[in-house]
Amino acid sequence: xxxxxxxxxxxxxxxxxxxxxxxxxxxxxxxxxxxxxxxxxxxxxxxxxxxxxxxxxxxxxxxxxxxxxxxxxxxxxxxxxxxxxxxxxxxxxxxxxxxxxxxxxxxxxxxxxxxxxxxxxxxxxxxxxxxxxxxxxxxxxxxxxxxxxxxxxxxxxxxxxxxxxxxxxxxxxxxxxxxxxxxxxxxxxxxxxxxxxxxxxxxxxxxxxxxxxxxxxxxxx
Amino acid sequence: xxxxxxxxxxxxxxxxxxxxxxxxxxxxxxxxxxxxxxxxxxxxxxxxxxxxxxxxxxxxxxxxxxxxxxxxxxxxxxxxxxxxxxxxxxxxxxxxxxxxxxxxxxxxxxxxxxxxxxxxxxxxxxxxxxxxxxxxxxxxxxxxxxxxxxxxxxxxxxxxxxxxxxxxxxxxxxxxxxxxxxxxxxxxxxxxxxxxxxxxxxxxxxxxxxxxxxxxxxxxxxxxxxxxxxxxxxxxxxxxxxxxx
Ligand SMILES: Nc1ncnc2c1ncn2[C@@H]1O[C@H](COP(=O)(O)OP(=O)(O)OP(=O)(O)O)[C@@H](O)[C@H]1O
Ligand SMILES: [Mg+2]
Numbered sequence: 001x002x003x004x005x006x007x008x009x010x011x012x013x014x015x016x017x018x019x020x021x022x023x024x025x026x027x028x029x030x031x032x033x034x035x036x037x038x039x040x041x042x043x044x045x046x047x048x049x050x051x052x053x054x055x056x057x058x059x060x061x062x063x064x065x066x067x068x069x070x071x072x073x074x075x076x077x078x079x080x081x082x083x084x085x086x087x088x089x090x091x092x093x094x095x096x097x098x099x100x101x102x103x104x105x106x107x108x109x110x111x112x113x114x115x116x117x118x119x120x121x122x123x124x125x126x127x128x129x130x131x132x133x134x135x136x137x138x139x140x141x142x143x144x145x146x147x148x149x150x151x152x153x154x155x156x157x158x159x160x161x162x163x164x165x166x167x168x169x170x171x172x173x174x175x176x177x178x179x180x181x182x183x184x185x186x187x188x189x190x191x192x193x194x195x196x197x198x199x200x201x202x203x204x205x206x207x208x209x210x211x212x213x214x215x216x217x218x219x220x221x
Numbered sequence: 222x223x224x225x226x227x228x229x230x231x232x233x234x235x236x237x238x239x240x241x242x243x244x245x246x247x248x249x250x251x252x253x254x255x256x257x258x259x260x261x262x263x264x265x266x267x268x269x270x271x272x273x274x275x276x277x278x279x280x281x282x283x284x285x286x287x288x289x290x291x292x293x294x295x296x297x298x299x300x301x302x303x304x305x306x307x308x309x310x311x312x313x314x315x316x317x318x319x320x321x322x323x324x325x326x327x328x329x330x331x332x333x334x335x336x337x338x339x340x341x342x343x344x345x346x347x348x349x350x351x352x353x354x355x356x357x358x359x360x361x362x363x364x365x366x367x368x369x370x371x372x373x374x375x376x377x378x379x380x381x382x383x384x385x386x387x388x389x390x391x392x393x394x395x396x397x398x399x400x401x402x403x404x405x406x407x408x409x410x411x412x413x414x415x416x417x418x419x420x421x422x423x424x425x426x427x428x429x430x431x432x433x434x435x436x437x438x439x440x441x442x443x444x445x446x447x448x449x450x451x452x453x454x455x456x457x458x459x460x461x462x463x464x465x466x
Contacts, residue, residue: 122311125271126377127300127329136324140315 004184004192016175017196019089023161023171024200027093028154031100038105039112040134056105063102069163071095076167092164092171096157103153111146112138143215151208155201172196222285224249224412225270225381231278232269239265241436242279247429249380250410254423254444257433258459263416266433267383270414271305272296283381301330304374305383308390310366312358318345318369319354322376330377337376344372348402364395368402381412388419420463424448432456 003009038056041049063071075095079086086094115138123133165174176193180186223246230243239262247253255263268274270281272290280287283302289295313321322341326332332340345351348368358366367387374382384403388396400422407413407426417423423430423444430447432439432455440453448464451457 116311118307118309118311119313121273122307123313123325125273125300125305126325126373127297128325129328132324132328136328137313137315 004179004188009179009184012179013172013175013192013196016170016172017200019164019169020158020161020171021200022089023093023096023164023169024154024158027096027161028100028104028157030093030097032104032108032150034097034101035104035106036108038101039109042105042109043112060102060105063099064106068095068099068160069166071099072163072167088164088167088169092161092167092169095164096161100153100157104150107149107153108142108146110149111142111144114145115141144212147208147212147215151205151212155204155208158197158200158204223247223282224251224284225414226282226285227266227270227279228282229279230266230269230276230281232265232274232276234274238277239436240269240276243433243436243438244279245429245431245438245441247412247414249412251429252407252413252415252427253429253431254427255414255416255431255433256418256420256423256459256463257439261433262436263433264385265436267305267385267414267416271303271383272299301377302379303381303383304377304379305385306367306370306374306387308386310358310363310370310390312366312369312373314358316357317354318350318356318358318361321358321369322373325373326376341372341376344375345369347375347405348372349398362395363391364398367391367395367399371399371402371406375406379411381414382406384413384415384417386416386418388417418463420448420460432459434459 038060041056042053042060044053066074072092072095075098076091079091079094119137119141120133123137128136161171162173164171165177170178172193176189179189179192226246228244230240231238232240243262243266245253255266257263265274269276272288275290281290282288283299288299312318313324316324319338319341322344323334323337326337326340327334342351342354345354348371350365350368350372353361353365353369358369361369367390371384371387387403388399391399396419400419403413403415403422404426415423415427425444427444429441430444431441432447432451432453434455440447440451440456442451447456448460451460
């Protein structure tokens, strides 16, 4: 595969691109869901949930203080002990999910806190359930605050997924190295990968900005 | 029997005690005004009454039955018959005026949406805002938002309404329209606890005035007696200070 311009190379790069996208999009989406759960959990009052609140706190503080590479290794060893059948890509995606959830919990939390407390109390005295308060009053106002930093985080995290190459996941960065090792000129190999990274970040950023605009406009139509 | 009877209420935030045994009551259809200096605990009384702030002692009874605020079901039942309006309106900013009025009746009381909407339009007409149903709160003036907030509370058809300085955040020229709305309400037979610094209004509308200071009730009486011949020096001093401007 020393010739760069071949369908083999294209397929190889497409596979790597797919894995980078998979880790980012699936990992961050699951991370957003988990992070939202953590943020909500941390804002509950129920005494019975106190132990869970502590766990959520440890999770959020812990995963934000450890380098992503260390988290990757940690997840690798943990998963190999309990679920040895999970693929390397699955392991890396899980690591992304765990890490992203810690950061996104903070971002979602800031969005929830941005909704004026008296509005929530008004919803409460009108008898609205916890779920109704969340879905009808809080989230519609929190989204505009959550989305820009959440999208920025995701765009930034595209680059961090390159560390999954340390596990042996053939994602974009690793694929460039493999191509070059096989005799492709570094300029072509790394250049192609560089363009592909830019090609992911740019539309992701744009999509986020569009969504943000639409959510912001929702208030006034 | 009193409609709402507050006996020896003790409450605070965190460690500090704000209410040191507050007692007063309101008969059905009566308008009771809470007055007193800033920080005396007027808002706290209303917050405890509707279950937003826990009490550490005393009881609040509705129609003679003490409310068990520790039981969520009891608080939910209470909130079906008791509404509150705050100084800062607190309308849901993400929805239109009509949606603000329809949400709770539909979700909390299970009123069919069409019926809730019809009732909401009636209420908006009653507070003089029939043409604002489709507006968002931040497109309205403060006085208009406050009237929507009152209509939103009324949409739940409460028989007790708590009003906490509902004109305090308004421009002077907007105060009148909100007072007019409340005046019209007083004639409907709803029981109201009103915290207000509008002494002329209190005098006109209240059948009873409760003077609070430092978490206690200093004096209670009909407005004429309270304003013209207070028995407590603390009340006299407060009246003098507040009526000066
Ligand atoms: N959420 C809170 N947390 C802690 N302290 C509070 C809180 N709300 C009120 N307080 C304190 O409780 C005391 C009584 O407050 P409250 O709001 O009941 O007084 P008020 O009579 O309504 O005064 P105002 O006329 O200024 O509205 C004040 O000292 C206030 O600082
Ligand atoms: Mg107050």
